[in-house]
Amino acid sequence: MLSLIIFLPLVGGIFILFTSKANESLMKGVALGTSLGSTILLLFVTVLYKIGGGMQFVEQHSWIPTLGIIYHVGVDGLSLPLVALTALLSVLSIVYSWRIEVRLKEYLFLFLLLETGMLGVFAALDFFLFYIFWEITLVPMYFLIAIWGGPRREYAAIKFFLYTLIGSLAMLLAILLMYFNSDPHTFNMLALTQQQPLAGKPVLAALAFWGFFLAFAIKVPMWPFHTWLPDAHVEAPTAGSVILAGVLLKMGTYGFVRISLPMLPDVFRTYAPAVAVLALLGIVYGALVALAQTDLKKLVAYSSVNHMGYVMLGVAAAAAAFGVPEKAAAANTALNGAVFEMVAHGIVTGALFLIVGVLYDYRAHTRGVDEFGGLGARLPVYTGITTVAMLASLGLPGLMGFVAEFFIFVGSFGIFPYLTAVAVTGVVFTAAMFLWTIQRIFLGPVNERWAALPDMDTREQVSLVPLAVLMVVFGLFPKPLLDVINGAMAVLVTAVR
Amino acid sequence: MNLANLQADLWSLVPELWLVAVGLLVLLADLVIPPGRKAAVGLLAMTGVLMALIPVTSMIPWQARTVLFGTYAVDGFAVFFKLIAIVATVLVILSAIDAIGKQTPSEGEFYALLVFTAVGLMMMAAATDLILLALAIEYVSLTSYVLAGFLKTNPKSNEAGIKYFLFGAAASAVMFYGFSFVYGLAGSTNLSQIAVRLAGAPAPALYLALALMLAGFGFKISMVPFHQWTPDVYEGAPTPVAAFLSVGSKAAGFAVLVRVLVGTFDPARVNWVLLIAILSAVTMTLGNLLALPQRNIKRMLAYSSIAHAGFILIGVAAFQGNFGMPGLLIYLLGYTFTQLGAFFVATLIGSRLGTDEIPDYAGLAQRAPVSALLMTIFMLSLTGIPPTAVFFGKFYVLAAAIDNGLLWLAVVGIVNSVISLYYYVGVIRAMYVMPASSSAPLVEPAALQVALGVAGLGTLVIGLYPDPVIALARSAAFLLRM
Numbered sequence: 001m002l003s004l005i006i007f008l009p010l011v012g013g014i015f016i017l018f019t020s021k022a023n024e025s026l027m028k029g030v031a032l033g034t035s036l037g038s039t040i041l042l043l044f045v046t047v048l049y050k051i052g053g054g055m056q057f058v059e060q061h062s063w064i065p066t067l068g069i070i071y072h073v074g075v076d077g078l079s080l081p082l083v084a085l086t087a088l089l090s091v092l093s094i095v096y097s098w099r100i101e102v103r104l105k106e107y108l109f110l111f112l113l114l115e116t117g118m119l120g121v122f123a124a125l126d127f128f129l130f131y132i133f134w135e136i137t138l139v140p141m142y143f144l145i146a147i148w149g150g151p152r153r154e155y156a157a158i159k160f161f162l163y164t165l166i167g168s169l170a171m172l173l174a175i176l177l178m179y180f181n182s183d184p185h186t187f188n189m190l191a192l193t194q195q196q197p198l199a200g201k202p203v204l205a206a207l208a209f210w211g212f213f214l215a216f217a218i219k220v221p222m223w224p225f226h227t228w229l230p231d232a233h234v235e236a237p238t239a240g241s242v243i244l245a246g247v248l249l250k251m252g253t254y255g256f257v258r259i260s261l262p263m264l265p266d267v268f269r270t271y272a273p274a275v276a277v278l279a280l281l282g283i284v285y286g287a288l289v290a291l292a293q294t295d296l297k298k299l300v301a302y303s304s305v306n307h308m309g310y311v312m313l314g315v316a317a318a319a320a321a322f323g324v325p326e327k328a329a330a331a332n333t334a335l336n337g338a339v340f341e342m343v344a345h346g347i348v349t350g351a352l353f354l355i356v357g358v359l360y361d362y363r364a365h366t367r368g369v370d371e372f373g374g375l376g377a378r379l380p381v382y383t384g385i386t387t388v389a390m391l392a393s394l395g396l397p398g399l400m401g402f403v404a405e406f407f408i409f410v411g412s413f414g415i416f417p418y419l420t421a422v423a424v425t426g427v428v429f430t431a432a433m434f435l436w437t438i439q440r441i442f443l444g445p446v447n448e449r450w451a452a453l454p455d456m457d458t459r460e461q462v463s464l465v466p467l468a469v470l471m472v473v474f475g476l477f478p479k480p481l482l483d484v485i486n487g488a489m490a491v492l493v494t495a496v497r
Numbered sequence: 498m499n500l501a502n503l504q505a506d507l508w509s510l511v512p513e514l515w516l517v518a519v520g521l522l523v524l525l526a527d528l529v530i531p532p533g534r535k536a537a538v539g540l541l542a543m544t545g546v547l548m549a550l551i552p553v554t555s556m557i558p559w560q561a562r563t564v565l566f567g568t569y570a571v572d573g574f575a576v577f578f579k580l581i582a583i584v585a586t587v588l589v590i591l592s593a594i595d596a597i598g599k600q601t602p603s604e605g606e607f608y609a610l611l612v613f614t615a616v617g618l619m620m621m622a623a624a625t626d627l628i629l630l631a632l633a634i635e636y637v638s639l640t641s642y643v644l645a646g647f648l649k650t651n652p653k654s655n656e657a658g659i660k661y662f663l664f665g666a667a668a669s670a671v672m673f674y675g676f677s678f679v680y681g682l683a684g685s686t687n688l689s690q691i692a693v694r695l696a697g698a699p700a701p702a703l704y705l706a707l708a709l710m711l712a713g714f715g716f717k718i719s720m721v722p723f724h725q726w727t728p729d730v731y732e733g734a735p736t737p738v739a740a741f742l743s744v745g746s747k748a749a750g751f752a753v754l755v756r757v758l759v760g761t762f763d764p765a766r767v768n769w770v771l772l773i774a775i776l777s778a779v780t781m782t783l784g785n786l787l788a789l790p791q792r793n794i795k796r797m798l799a800y801s802s803i804a805h806a807g808f809i810l811i812g813v814a815a816f817q818g819n820f821g822m823p824g825l826l827i828y829l830l831g832y833t834f835t836q837l838g839a840f841f842v843a844t845l846i847g848s849r850l851g852t853d854e855i856p857d858y859a860g861l862a863q864r865a866p867v868s869a870l871l872m873t874i875f876m877l878s879l880t881g882i883p884p885t886a887v888f889f890g891k892f893y894v895l896a897a898a899i900d901n902g903l904l905w906l907a908v909v910g911i912v913n914s915v916i917s918l919y920y921y922v923g924v925i926r927a928m929y930v931m932p933a934s935s936s937a938p939l940v941e942p943a944a945l946q947v948a949l950g951v952a953g954l955g956t957l958v959i960g961l962y963p964d965p966v967i968a969l970a971r972s973a974a975f976l977l978r979m
Contacts, residue, residue, distance in 0.1 A: 161918060177899060
């Protein structure tokens, strides 16, 4: 079932490669059909999923037996929400991309390949498989930015590729270090978590930790590894930005929670304060730089640096609490918040990039925040959805972002009280930034230049409304999602202890 | 030795003898077949070499042994390199059928020379005696010089031939000097005898002999500092020849290096592990840095082939354990498919558009979508992006480095992979991002398409399902140590 979900988009992509270029509606149909098919299958998985039941829907097949590499996938409370997020954002992005005219065939193929890669990263339970999926996501993203991106697309695309490749190769060495120190040698992530092969080998463990750290920190991105992000996010086409911010960044934080935390808890605890400080710098720096932006897309991009900082603060706090039983509850809360924030950020920032695209791609062709004004009267639907998304992003109670940030702060306050206190100020900056943006774009006197702007069409509504609904639903009623996450995080916290 | 023994020995030489026969047959056919139909000669040569697969594959399960008075090994290691030689020769002939006929009237001789070179490559991989080794290396060198300078009317090809000859002659001379030292120290030309008798030899003399021999081996595999000929020769030689040199003689060079170094020199007495590790790091780095500014695809692939030689040397330095030697073999096989594929696309563009400049690849995604897609796969494979053949080779040798405690070398390796991404992506960028100067579709000759398809298939299959190759490489490496 899980394999079908992962590979259905790729099958669709390969089918598209063999269809005639002229048959656009067939290609679009196949793309939408296969990604929607994955999503529907995933709904079944979600329904059948047992909360707190550990790894489920596990599939194991022999693959490269001489090296002990198996095809091994499964989902738990950490990966299931992220897999669902990936499938959802992919479908919505394909809907949004309905009007792509340039080189549609290649676009759809790359998009579906990307979807398979992302789903695979979250579901893979064998390091070799994980690495392959991880790398597969790089290539289509490079093309999406380089071919369909903005004016500086080539620079942004190669920068993205180089940055992330250096990270992933460092991860490859870390994986090999784990492999050669395990007994029997294995790439099985669950077995390695149990074995703790590097416990008691502090030097090797530190090397492996920093190898993984480099890969994940570049992906998240943590300050100071974030410089690829503004370029890539701004130059990528709208759907690419959505996937980049919504899913690809989560691969980094997912790695921290899935790999660094349970497999190298000792080293992670040692360096947790340093990681937390970097997270804090990301929070404050991201918010302040975002505040100074006049380009709406850049503003959203830097707000990602800020939000991913919250996630990392929560993860670092949990790592610092390793071995201290009385802080276990706080660590659990912080992790719940961090994983919830991953999902929330995916939905909210995904929506925000779509929102930027709605304005930029087919209407105003400018993203200057100061060039608008009074759009609220002209585009009521657009204004409504944008306001919900921005309020969710700044953490207004009743919306999704608040729940996540609340848990992160509550959890990490018990572990890093001072750092958390500073981090909370980040929320103020974020609030200022988004409120000021809403004011500049939607309120004030109507800029006559945009008098003829039409409101959102059906395609745009189909891609945005579900996200807005989810923000409200999980903001008011986070329990189902939290229960799923908590099921996995509670296991993780007790296992690490 | 009685007659029965000799007969049995000859049976072990069937692949080599068969190829010699095919070469002679090709020369004869060239006399009979009229100009304009010379493609038939190429097909004959290709089929003949392909049929050598039958005796070679039947040798896979054989017990390792030496024949002809202990001068010639029949073991898994040699068989592995014979497979590489056959694959390379078959694919290169296929790719050349369209292009070479337009460039030279002596098309038939070209194929015959390729077949004869293949025999030499096989002998290099199997020779276990210094004299036979020297003969095999010289034999391959001679045919390669001719092949590099094959386009008599093209000054660049002439330059390539002369340059290759001068560098090669100097490197061979130095290497033979090294051989003479080894003979003087050991009193035997037989490698297994040498391995035993060198135990008592003075270390400084061993270092000297090793350094002198490395000049010759390093020349064949384009190792820094014996690499200078590579870009000029690849650029000037006919593209199929450059393809052939970059995989065929490189692989055979590695076979010789491994047999002599790993087989006869005890690293406890002569610390060649550190030496090779340093040479590996320098070769990778220099090759990659020099590849960065290249605009000519053949020069770029030449420098990249230097960088890959450095990467493969990791496997030699990390030869202990279960990963180094199989890693080297897997890397070489995967690299054979991928590098050949990249050169085949260069052949296509060179013969259809008359250019080797990377910017002229602009818009290839529209003009030849299948070739562009395959080229993308080759470039990503050379970078080391999974699931491709060279990725798996890199994975294996990096694993070997870590297994041998050479973490620093692995780090140099990954930094170099990142550097190499930049220039490989340059090709992809030209094909997919830069606008086409013309939208007319390119005509892709059928034989070249087949060669490209096989190269692409090999690249992907080794990347996705490497298990059979691992098994083969492991048994080959295992027998080597016996």
